[in-house]
Amino acid sequence: MSYTPYRLPVVSRVKSESLISMLKRGLRSDQRDLVSPRNITIEVGVIEKANGSALVKLGKTQVLVGIKIEPGKPFPDTPDEGVLQVNSELVPMASPVFEPGPPDENAIELARVIDRSLRDPKAIDLKSLVMRPGEKAWVLWVDVYVLDYDGNYFDASMLGVMAALMNTKLPEYEETESGELIVHRDKLTTPLKLNKRVVLVTTAKIGDYIVVDPNLDEELIADARLTLAFDEEGNIVGAQKSSIGGYTRSELSRAIEVSRKASQIYFKLLDQALQLGKQAG
Amino acid sequence: MSRVKQRPERFIDETGRRLDGRLPDEMRPVDIKVGVLSNADGSALVSYGKTKVIAAVYGPREPPQRFAILPDRASLFVRYHMAPFSTEERKSPAPTRREIELSKVVREALEPVVLSELFPRTAIEVYVEVLQSDGGTRTASVTAASAALADAGIPMKGLVAGVAVGKVDGVLVLDINEVEDNFGDADMPVAAAPDLGLITLFQLNGVMTIDEMQRGIDMALKAISYIVEKEKEALKGSIEVEAE
Numbered sequence: 001m002s003y004t005p006y007r008l009p010v011v012s013r014v015k016s017e018s019l020i021s022m023l024k025r026g027l028r029s030d031q032r033d034l035v036s037p038r039n040i041t042i043e044v045g046v047i048e049k050a051n052g053s054a055l056v057k058l059g060k061t062q063v064l065v066g067i068k069i070e071p072g073k074p075f076p077d078t079p080d081e082g083v084l085q086v087n088s089e090l091v092p093m094a095s096p097v098f099e100p101g102p103p104d105e106n107a108i109e110l111a112r113v114i115d116r117s118l119r120d121p122k123a124i125d126l127k128s129l130v131m132r133p134g135e136k137a138w139v140l141w142v143d144v145y146v147l148d149y150d151g152n153y154f155d156a157s158m159l160g161v162m163a164a165l166m167n168t169k170l171p172e173y174e175e176t177e178s179g180e181l182i183v184h185r186d187k188l189t190t191p192l193k194l195n196k197r198v199v200l201v202t203t204a205k206i207g208d209y210i211v212v213d214p215n216l217d218e219e220l221i222a223d224a225r226l227t228l229a230f231d232e233e234g235n236i237v238g239a240q241k242s243s244i245g246g247y248t249r250s251e252l253s254r255a256i257e258v259s260r261k262a263s264q265i266y267f268k269l270l271d272q273a274l275q276l277g278k279q280a281g
Numbered sequence: 282m283s284r285v286k287q288r289p290e291r292f293i294d295e296t297g298r299r300l301d302g303r304l305p306d307e308m309r310p311v312d313i314k315v316g317v318l319s320n321a322d323g324s325a326l327v328s329y330g331k332t333k334v335i336a337a338v339y340g341p342r343e344p345p346q347r348f349a350i351l352p353d354r355a356s357l358f359v360r361y362h363m364a365p366f367s368t369e370e371r372k373s374p375a376p377t378r379r380e381i382e383l384s385k386v387v388r389e390a391l392e393p394v395v396l397s398e399l400f401p402r403t404a405i406e407v408y409v410e411v412l413q414s415d416g417g418t419r420t421a422s423v424t425a426a427s428a429a430l431a432d433a434g435i436p437m438k439g440l441v442a443g444v445a446v447g448k449v450d451g452v453l454v455l456d457i458n459e460v461e462d463n464f465g466d467a468d469m470p471v472a473a474a475p476d477l478g479l480i481t482l483f484q485l486n487g488v489m490t491i492d493e494m495q496r497g498i499d500m501a502l503k504a505i506s507y508i509v510e511k512e513k514e515a516l517k518g519s520i521e522v523e524a525e
Binding site: 001002003004006105106108109111112116120121226228229231234235236237238239240241242243244245246247248249252253256257260 | 346348349350351354356357358359360378379381382384385386387388389392393397404467469473474477478479480481482483484485486487488489490491494495498499502
């Protein structure tokens with residue numbers, strides 16, 4: 001059962017009013033304009049035991065993504081495809097309002113939005129993960145760990161997922177005569193095949209303003225949020241409105257337009273971050 | 282129920298009609314009845330073609346979970362659940378991750394219209410059961426929940442209704458059924474309160490261009506205004522019956 005959140009931090013009226021009066025002048029509390037995301041750093045390969053991993057910092061929000069690849073079976077309705085499983089954890093260390101326990105509706109929503117945004121545009125070549133159709137395939141586990149929460153875990157998580165997938169490698173394996181698989185987990189050779197890259201862009205509606213990549217204070221005073229998934233051609237490959245308010249028709253159009261522009265910024269930052277990572281490595 | 286398990290060769294024939302004979306911008310028959318349960322404070326039964334959804338409302342009353350009390354408003358509790366017999370293959374009654382997400386999305390579609398600040402420290406509970414699923418169950422759930430809330434006499438700023446727009450064979454289609462949802466290119470559920478001009482639920486599962494999304498939203502909003510009129514008729518009808 002879903003219920004109105006009861007444990008949200010309180011933003012004082014003074015702070016809320018000053019944030020809104022700044023928006024009127026085109027400014028935000030962290031010196032940004034309304035349409036720019038916060039600073040982003042992406043570090044890849046941070047977990048050696050994972051097949052792929054990335055640590056993303058979007059302002060003060062930090063997300064760690066680990067990809068594990070395990071042998072398994074294809075689903076009966078897709079015998080010629082590997083299996084994609086996305087899970088996310090809003091771990092209690094990340095915020096005073098996150099609680100231990102199984103994923104709550106927010107964590108499940110995050111994982112499902114990421115899952116759909118990867119699956120629907122066929123971002124991952126799942127066919128390349130089949131070993132024997134209908135019988136043996138790789139299961140790609142995408143685990144998203146929100147470590148420090150200062151708003152907008154959607155965009156940070158997806159950047160982390162993309163960066164991690166782009167440095168994911170499949171292990172070598174052999175089949176014995178009896179058909180058993182021997183997986184050499186220490187021999188990671190084949191890079192995972194990706195068809196396209198996807199980013200999530202979250203905007204918040206605060207009064208009459210639409211702001212890109214809201215920080216926590218902005219999320220808390222926002223009427224509603226919209227997360228849109230984009231591919232590099234500018235197609236929308238997923239959408240999720242969240243929070244307890246709504247959008248007028250024209251606000252929704254504005255949010256879509258602002259988000260499309262921001263998606264290009266994210267793709268550029270994703271490129272830059274990965275290139276820097278390569279140089280450092 | 283339709284028995285089509287495979288992807289149809291085409292979704293739209295030469296005459297521009299869909300598999301079930303509808304035109305792209307045509308809704309399935311919409312039926313709304315309120316006051317269908319005796320114990321609940323309000324209830325509604327909604328069908329969009331073969332999709333059938335029932336909603337019940339209890340409250341404002343003491344919250345079932347004491348910790349969820351809010352000092353300045355009522356808490357809204359929503360459960361979206363599918364009956365085991367509602368689907369092609371039996372669905373386990375245990376809540377799935379999908380149902381947990383949809384409970385949240387349906388709650389957030391209702392929050393903007395319920396005048397919850399009139400009932401501090403209470404709970405308004407909405408229970409939705411999908412009785413038969415043929416596409417568009419979350420949007421039919423929003424419609425049923427809205428009608429049930431009004432039937433319970435909960436003060437609201439306006440009624441809400443929902444409908445899903447899909448894309449099949451590159452054509453935008455209104456109120457998609459299960460086959461169009463499962464094998465089509467996109468499913469975009471939308472809910473709105475037309476009297477407030479507010480879109481309260483918005484999702485996209487699939488791929489669309491921005492232009493398709495914009496046209497799809499307009500298509501959905503037109504249908505939503507029609508469904509909300511149906512809600513109003515059902516609610517007015519129930520009051521007239523009581524008066525007699």
